[in-house]
Amino acid sequence: MKYSRRSVDAPAAGGQASGRESTAATFQGMSMGVPRRTSRDIRSDSRLDVLHAVLSAGETTRNEIAQATGLSPATVVTIVGELLAGGIVEETKSTPGRIGRPTATVSMSTERTRVVGIDVAETYIRAVLFDTALGQIASVEDARDEHDLDPDAVVEGIGRTIDRLLAENEVPREDVLGVGVALPGLIHGPTGVSIVVPHWTWHKVELDHLRERVGLPLVIENPLKSIATAELWLGRGRSCSSLVTVNLGTGVGAGIVLEGRILRGATNSAGEWGHSLLALDGRACRCGRNGCVEAYVGAPGIQLTLREIAPGHALADLDAQSDFITALAAVANGPDPDPAVLETIDRTAYYLGSALADLVAVVNPELVLLTGWTTWALGDSLVAATRRHLVAQSPGGAIVGAELDVSTVRGNSVATGVAMIVLERFLADAGLVTTSIPVAL
Amino acid sequence: MKYSRRSVDAPAAGGQASGRESTAATFQGMSMGVPRRTSRDIRSDSRLDVLHAVLSAGETTRNEIAQATGLSPATVVTIVGELLAGGIVEETKSTPGRIGRPTATVSMSTERTRVVGIDVAETYIRAVLFDTALGQIASVEDARDEHDLDPDAVVEGIGRTIDRLLAENEVPREDVLGVGVALPGLIHGPTGVSIVVPHWTWHKVELDHLRERVGLPLVIENPLKSIATAELWLGRGRSCSSLVTVNLGTGVGAGIVLEGRILRGATNSAGEWGHSLLALDGRACRCGRNGCVEAYVGAPGIQLTLREIAPGHALADLDAQSDFITALAAVANGPDPDPAVLETIDRTAYYLGSALADLVAVVNPELVLLTGWTTWALGDSLVAATRRHLVAQSPGGAIVGAELDVSTVRGNSVATGVAMIVLERFLADAGLVTTSIPVAL
Incomplete structure (x- = not known):
């Protein structure tokens, strides 16, 4: 974090630049130029906010939507009207209000589509x-x-x-x-x-x-972006505007949510953390690069770690990856855990915590959520150790306020x-x- | 990039969740909950867009601002009026329009403040x-x-x-x-x-x-965020909405611009790429972690690379970092370049290209801009080789459309x-x- 630069007295950066033509280019494509917002976008955002509030709540009222979104009650009435007309939401029932007339409850339409x-x-x-x-x-x-x-x-x-x-x-x-x-x-x-x-x-x-x-x-x-979208709308994204979902399976990868939106990047490939480097010139990855995160914390990588620790180990020869991870979890959580298995999990947690520290340092999310079948199988034996390594490996302060947890979205996210x-x-x-x-x- | 998960038939992620209280929490802090936009924010954005257009152009007209921002001419007239009243911009001159009445030119106020x-x-x-x-x-x-x-x-x-x-x-x-x-x-x-x-x-x-x-x-x-802000307003950010500025000096670090805004993250620490891992358990970094990018491509790291290649080399003993980098550049660009120096620069380009590939994979910007005194000193001998390594080390497709260049912002950015x-x-x-x-x- 310490930082120094040499003072260079080169020509000053003034405001005289001839940026006309480049500025004008901002309309030609979504990935060029500073995005311009129009009043039409604003309406869209408000509609998505209302939709988000309805989806999050299950059933809600116009007043509650106004509270949750910060939109004016009049705007909410208008937007709910549009969504009703479009068959997106429906009025489910009217409950008597505490004071005066009954309040209609709104929920997502479950009939039409x-x-x-x-x-x-x-x-x-x-x-x-x-x-x-x-x-x-x-x-x-x-x-x-x-x-x-x-x-x-x-x-x-x-x-x-x-x-x-x-x-x-x-x-x-x-x-x-x-x-x-x-x-x-x-x-x-x-x-x-x-x-x-x-x-x-x-x-x-x-x-x-x-x-x-x-x-x-x-x-x-x-x-990966689908998983992050599920988390954003139906998981922790309902209370948190910047989060990263990390999927652990055969492959590993991340989905990044910033300010309530999926980070897509210039060509929709943002979040390729699984193939970022953990170790320069390290293990061969199936993507062709060496030293990728996936080569260490993907299921075959975890099996390789066990083979490095205990070359003749019975689990090291299991063919199916999911069987391997399930067996690893069973031994680790069993009454008489095998030291080689425990060391494999701890080393995996070290690899994962180190790699997550990089992601946290670059993106600085509020929350990192683990998901995928390796996460479900190994559960807290992996997550708790990963959390320790993540904190220990984080550049000073980057981890402040960030949290590592298991995703609450179940089913096929x-x-x-x-x-x-x-x-x-x-x-x-x-x-x-x-x-x-x-x-x- | 290949990817597989095991299908788990756990309880489905439905819309019935009780997210009321968490949604309601979105108003209590800027880093909690999905940001809600109000019409006030919209006006702000429009004003910043106008300001951006004026700053980029130096001198411009209301019509040109409307073209550049996509705002309606009426909105531009209103906003320019507000900025004039606030003393932020001024009318510099009136030029005769091609058809009809003269057009007033608007620029940033240079008098008042x-x-x-x-x-x-x-x-x-x-x-x-x-x-x-x-x-x-x-x-x-x-x-x-x-x-x-x-x-x-x-x-x-x-x-x-x-x-x-x-x-x-x-x-x-x-x-x-x-x-x-x-x-x-x-x-x-x-x-x-x-x-x-x-x-x-x-x-x-x-x-x-x-x-x-x-x-x-x-x-x-x-x-680092200051440098990225300068690039956003006065450099390539005028024609590009997502970019990363990478500063190379004693320390190294990145500033990330996404959709025309500096990425700050939950606690304003996003962009700490200099202390992300290049090599697990690698060189000791002054931040306390091992294997950070900075330990390889910061000026002292480059000097250490030379010492590893040629332990007794004359330049390996230079005390001042800037003298070392200047001398390295002089030898590399001289008539009879020293093989150890050339290898040092190429290895640095390998380290830098590999580390940038990770940043590109995670953030997927349109553009990566190098800046800082190491960049100015080593110039194209470093940049061209880094570009080659960046492309070679990028996970398939992540680099598509991305560009590596030297920042055009000069002076003290x-x-x-x-x-x-x-x-x-x-x-x-x-x-x-x-x-x-x-x-x-």
Whole structure:
């Protein structure tokens, strides 16, 4: 934190610069220039605020919405009217007010529409049916061959899973407000859309194919940003404006929420913390780089740590990653824990705490939330030690006020989050919000 | 980037949560809850947009401002009127329009007020006098004993430097609109303000003392955020909404601009990239952590790299860091470059490119701008190699569209940036903007 610079008496930075043409360029694309806000954006924000208040509360009143959002009661009445007219919210009941006339209760519409969220993982495709309050109605899962990288097969798999979900639940296609698909990898948007994962790059043609096969309004997002969206709307994001969600599984990655919005970055790839460096020239990562965080705290990385500590250990040879993590947790929490297992967990906590310290130092969130199946399996034995290492490794003061915890969002938060993005997008298409959601549609 | 999770059929994330009280908490502090925008904020944003347009252009017209900001001509007329009445801008001349009546030109007021920016570094205190267009009028510099960590001595040093600057330039104190002081370290704001640098922690009492000694409206910010502010208003930020400024000197650090605003984080400590990990358990850093980026690409780190490559090298023993960097540059750019020096620069570029790849992966900016005296000294011999390593080390796709360049802001960008923050704060105090600027005032 100490800091010094040499004083250079070069020409002063004055206000005389010829920045006219560059300033004028700010209208040509969302990732160029300082975003300009118009009164239309403001209305959008207010509508999203109202929607957020209704979703958070489950059931609420116009007065409570005004309190929660800080909007004037008159504005809330107008916006709720628009959302009622659009079928987004509904009046559920009227309760007698303490003083005078009855108060109507407002909640998300659960009748009119359905939203589908799809989680495309390496070994499965899971489709979840939601109502517009994002309550889960049903879900189906189909296995996927992780070695089949043919985009056509993935597209057909997604289409088939949606068809099955709708058929089994007797949902007519016209009741579906939209489908959100979470695809692994970086999704560059909103124009030069392509999905980049190692050995798997989709361009416009594959996305057009997907859109055609699904045949319903479609949004595509990365699973990490989907998880962060779920946390923002349905988890700790309801009381906290800047947070980071960290998913621990085979791969690891982060979703960043700043001031109540997902950090997307210039090309929608912000949050690629899993492939940031933990150790220069360290372990080989499957992304091709050496020393990535994922190579240490992804499930195969944790298994490698155990092999380094105890080369012949029985658990070191387990083939399936989830079996390995489950067995590790069982031994660690059992009556007679194995020292090599305990050391593996502590070293993993050291790696994870060190890597999270970097994320906290750069982003300085209020809250870091761990999620993913490694988190659920190892639970507090990992989290408590990680918290200690995070504090010890944080550059002085960066951790002040930050908190490390386990996410409170359960279920398939990828599907939930990408369904939430469908809802945002639907409001945009209905002209109810203009906040740009840079995903492939 | 490849990614998989195990499907867990835990209870679904529904909308039924009881988030009432947490949503209601969003009003109690700027770092809690999703920020709520009011129409007052909107006006502030519009005023800042207009101000930004005027500052960027130097001289401009209401029509050009409307084009650059996307605001309606009527709104621009209103806001320019307010800024004229507040003495922030002035009408400089009227030029005949191509069609019909003459068009008035608007620029920042250069008459009414002065702004002072102070750069407190380890070995000097530099005070720069600006007009409100942030044109530099004069500056003075006083030496500082870097071993004297007594806050009273620093406070008195700052006060004396300001007194001298104003006296030498015959500026009455009542002409000074405000003073910005850039102090090294993390500045936690806006309420629990304290400045944390190793061996140097200021709390409210020291800040009150500084405020009293200066006796003028005061803002305090960290030099890295000051540099980023200067870049945002007077450099590439005029045509680019997300960028990172990276300062290379004794210490190294980053300032992050997202969507046209400085990323401050929950406790104003975002951007502490210099003390994020490059190499787990690597070189000891003066911050107490091991393996920080700064330990490799700060000037002493570069010298250590040379010592590792060529232990007995003549330059390895130079005492003053700036002399070392200057000598290194001279040899590298000379007619017969020394292989050890070239290898030192290339290895530094490898370290720097790797560390920048992490920053790009997490933040995904459009642009990374290098600044600071190491950058000026080593110039393209460092920058070109760093760019190559950055691209090679970037997780697939994260670097797409990002650019590495040298900052175009010259002069003391710390002083310029912190003076710009004074201007923003002045507009806030005048009721012209309400955008919260979380610095000590």
